[in-house]
Amino acid sequence: MKTNFKKLACITLLLAALPLVGFSQIINKKVSFAPGKSSTVIKGLLVGDQTIDYSFVAKKGQKLKLSMKADINAASFNVLPPGSDNVAIFIGENEGDTCELTLPNDGKYKIRVFQMRSTARKGTKVNYSIDMSITGSSSSSGDAKVSGTNYNATGELRSAKGSTPSTAKYGVIRQGNGRAEVHIKRKSAADRVFVFANGEWSCKSGGCDITYAKIGFDEWEVICNGNEKYYINDAIIYGG
Template sequence: MKTFFKANPILTILVGFLLLGIPGQGLQAQEIRVERVQFPPGASTAAIEGAISGRETVDYLLNVRKGQYMNVSLASSNGGVYFNIMEPDAQYEAIHIGSTAGNQFEGVTAKSGDYRVRVYRMKGSGSSAANYMLEMIVSGSGQQSTSGDTVVSGTDYNATGMVPCSMGNGQPTGNCKYGVIRQGNGSGMVTITKSDGRTRTIYFENGKATGYDESQADRASFRASKEYDLYIVHIGDERYEIPDAVINGG
């Protein structure tokens, strides 16, 4: 899982132009359409269907609190359509560049404010309209760590390790890698890497497992219980056994 805690090298405006495939003067001359993203009441996900033609660019403004989990993905009928993400007050210094990193991003926000998700198409990818689906997920309370934990070297996690897991009915239980970001008082996020390389992020608040990184394409049922010092979490047919010490330390 990518996070924002460690600052990436600052990309200059010129580099931003080159990565977008748009000359500097051309970008200044063209109009960028800006749209505000609002989640439906009680929802943590927004899915937007759109289309861009030629060198059109669309900025989606998404208001996020520091410390929240954010997941952005894009699917398009045109392989030359990508998105970049800029932090609040940044115009061209991107923390995610789709043309090099791909059209999937997830991480924990380092700042509060309007994040700019910029959808664009690379030069030479055609001039006819390209349809796309942009999905944005924001969850978590945005609380900051009060645990005083150190961070595992080379990661943004307070701890890493293995937990028992099962990916479906009838499959033997194995072990999956995890990383945890603790926020104190039994709250935090545990990100588990499944055998196929995909990840699950499970959210904890005040000592209870409360949900996961649900998306439009993956709305599996969620249930969780605690047996002594072990959280038993079911997401559809998946099962995870997370010791209390993972989220609380010790």
């Protein structure tokens, strides 16, 4: 078999000209606030080309403030809006170590922390901290109380008992900073009360062993005692 060396040389030069792509895995973490607090300090360590995403939920119109400090001038951060994996609404390399934003949408945001390429490729270790606060709350008609109730919204959601599909009535109390209580109305039984906070579900009512999973872009499956299933979408939690 003859080898076309000219063709091989051209391919080699073309590959050499392509930009290097980082294959490091993104490390995902959640931002947690102490009860009753709207600020926190994120601390971490970057090693080489690591990228760390800190996720948090917030509402449209809230004010986000971030301020980063690092032991060497090599770390930066971006802010990504809900649903984005790459497009940022704040780019630290261009705009500096301090960020003040009015958030444009309800949903889950990400603070993406990384090293500058010049130090990342050397495997440099960088300690950093980010002062973070979220203040204010959106006041829209979607967050008004349903007349005669304590709920911000009511309606029906999908449910199931084992493999038998059904529906269930709900009422939701939105408490700000992405926290919500979802009250499920059950026939001839006490309400189920599920609490969503910091990206996690818990059960406020008794006699409920809960598991949950995100099963779509905007829907959660919450399972109580193994066979009692409820499907709660993000619009119930955040409004809109």
